[in-house]
Amino acid sequence: MKIELIKEAGLTDGEAKVYLALLKLGTSTAGPIIERSKVANSMIYRILDSLIAKGLVSYITKEKTKQFSAAPPNRIVDYIEERKKHLTEKQEEIKHILPQLIAFAQETEANSVELFEGFKGVQTCWEVQYTKLKKGDEYHSWGVYPNQDERFHLYWQRDHLRRAKLGIKGKILFNQGTDKEILRNRNSYKGCDSRYMPTNIKTPATFATYKDVSLICQLSKPFIVQIVSQDIADSFEAYFQDLWQKTRPFK
Known part of the structure; x- marks a missing residue:
């Protein structure tokens, strides 16, 4: 056994x-x-x-x-059922105090740099945005590299469903040469505006920013660097806005 x-x-x-x-x-x-x-x-x-x-x-x-x-x-089966009931109760208790825990985390994170590795690590880091962004807020991503593992493409699609449901918007700049079907797919989700980069620069790194967070992501061997700093986020945002103003809507 x-x-x-x-x-x-x-x-x-x-x-x-x-x-x-x-x-x-x-x-x-x-x-x-x-x-x-x-x-x-x-x-x-x-x-x-x-x-x-x-x-x-x-x-x-x-x-x-x-x-x-x-x-x-x-x-043993009865014991498992008891554990499930206990965990459900604890889950509800945690949900109740979650806003306080998030507030504590935001108080202590001020300026910080963290590295997340692997597919799960990228997911964990990316989903931090849902603790900061509310309905009507927006995130920006650029230099998006199309040659990703299929599980990332599937994950981004699920993430867009979640984002759209919450009313969060996204502006995304894909590297030139990205398959048009990928942009069509992303733009099919409410609140998403995907376009091509206005320059032919191509790198394996993708950049993103929202609120006071800046991200540098590499997906071929997955890892993501998260920088929490309003000054750096403002700098990232300035670069994004300069690129965005030189683009045209995707058709």
Whole structure:
């Protein structure tokens, strides 16, 4: 049996080993459990106490010695349901205090530089905008490189759906030579105005700015640099506006 499946139910490695050992042993004292599960002597009672608290192990005391038994396997399903309920409750609590947490983060971030790596890292960084931009706000992106992994193209499309639903606008300048279908796709989303760069400069880096945030993104080996500084964001914005004024709407 794959112990990983038991661990995914919310048990630690030691808890999973002890629970499985008890299932095979039936009622047992600590010694045989240690021998079968291969957990350290010093950890066995702590692990058993944790499993008892989770309702997955019970015990009786016979002649001053504790004898332990594993709960029936369907108890694991019940435990998962209890965890789901608990996590849902915690999720609602976090949602309630989320505005305060965001405010704390914005107070402390003042001027900062962060590096996010990998596909998930780029997503995490990009979605910071949804904590800052409100309906009617706008972000600007330029030097957009079309040769991206397909998962990025799919992600941007999902992101545009989210952006449009929230009423956030976007102006995007793609490198010249980008497939027209990509621009048509982006412009099909409400509030998005995609155009070609007014210059034939092509780089593997993409730039973006909104509020006090500036981004430098490279997607072939995904990473993104986030700079939080109003002065730098204003500088990025000045370059973007100069480029934008030299463009024509895409048709």
